[in-house]
Amino acid sequence: MSVDEIIAFVDGLGGTLTLRPGPGDGSPEIAWGDTFFYYAPDGVVPRTQPFATIVTKDYPDDTRSRLDRPEAFRVNVFAGTEAFTRWTGHTPREPAGSDPSVPDIVFAHPVYARQGWLAVVNPGGRTEPAVRELLRAAYDAARTRHQRHHA
Template sequence: MDVDEVIDQVAALEGVLTLRPQPGDGSPEISWGDAFFYYAPDGQVPNGQPFATVVTKAYPDEEAPWLDRPGTFRLNIAVGRDAMATVLGQDADRVPEAGAPDTLVAHPVYGDLGWVAVTNPGERAGERALTLVRSAHARARARRQRRDGGAQD
């Protein structure tokens, strides 16, 4: 899968608001070219974190120089702290080779907060990653419905 295919699949989920920062929109330059996915059927950015992101470069708080190679991106997914061991199984504590493509791992910075990541998802981890995105979307939707008092969107 290329970055546009991943972004299109996540953005197509019901009620998803996709933010794609770019020059001139007031967003920080570091975020340009990336994508942030929220469950927001009203089109308003909710308080809190997105349920998934796609990044195309390393951010200042992480060491990921491989992300600066052309065509390289990372899909990040909020699976929740309780699900980390189940999602990653015996690999939960394994530190992957830096930038190993198509390998589902704990997020290099936010793993302790229940985030997983996959660089250039493909044949090995792509479908699993998209399944995890759909689950993260469902959890975000359920949180929104609880916050709104159970109202359907």
């Protein structure tokens, strides 16, 4: 899956606000080139964390995925405790066991695993169905939270 394919999939779910920070939009330079997904049918950035992101480079506190390689990117998805445990075989509180630089595998996010986030570097044939399932579930959870708060 390419970055554009992931964005098109999430945008197709409806009510998604997709932010792609870049020069001149007031966003911090470190975020330029990355993508942030929110459930926001009104088009207003909510005061919550995104339900998924795509990062295209290493961050100062997040280098273990080696996104400094050509064409490397990582999709990050909030999965919650139950799905996190199902995908990794352990709870978010336990240490991660997978190498977060290996492409096309689902693994515990190298920084936000304790909060229930999963990630995939350069999703491909092995993980495309999983990435779609995880994105849809994260979207559904964000939509449900939004509807509860706006009811």
